[in-house]
Amino acid sequence: MPNVTFILADGRVVTVQAEAGSTAMLAAVTQSVPGIDAECGGSLACGTCHVYRLSGDCGEPSAAECAMLDALTGERRPNSRLSCQIRLDADTEVTLAIPAEQG
Numbered sequence: 206m207p208n209v210t211f212i213l214a215d216g217r218v219v220t221v222q223a224e225a226g227s228t229a230m231l232a233a234v235t236q237s238v239p240g241i242d243a244e245c246g247g248s249l250a251c252g253t254c255h256v257y258r259l260s261g262d263c264g265e266p267s268a269a270e271c272a273m274l275d276a277l278t279g280e281r282r283p284n285s286r287l288s289c290q291i292r293l294d295a296d297t298e299v300t301l302a303i304p305a306e307q308g
Contacts (some may be wrong), residue, residue, distance in 0.1 A: 207222065207225055207230050207293035209223055209300075211238050211241075212241055213239060213303055216304040218266055219254065221233070223293050225294060226290065227292075228290070229256070230291070239303075240272050240307070241303060242307050249269055249287065251308065252273050253308050254287050256285075256286055256291075256303055257286075257301065259284070259302055260298075261297065266286060267290065272288065272289045273287060279308065
């Protein structure tokens with residue numbers, strides 16, 4: 206099972222197991238990880254699941270994801286991703302930091 210470690214804005218660390226084939230956003234929402242709002246439910250329309258990839262391979266963002274990241278009100282960094290676009294394979298191990306401000 207994939208493991209996703211979230212570093213919350215207050216510094217707490219939460220690690221969750223997810224279903225292979227799901228997304229990091231879905232893992233966070235279904236396991237009540239605070240800070241991932243996911244207002245659009247993962248349809249790449251809101252930016253409220255923004256994270257910073259700290260470690261692990263989660264692929265490159267698509268052009269549509271980059272466009273949404275460019276529209277964020279929070280700080281975009283080179284390692285910014287939308288957790289709804291991070292697909293989890295069976296062997297995924299990824300660490301994501303959640304910014305204090307979403308959207």
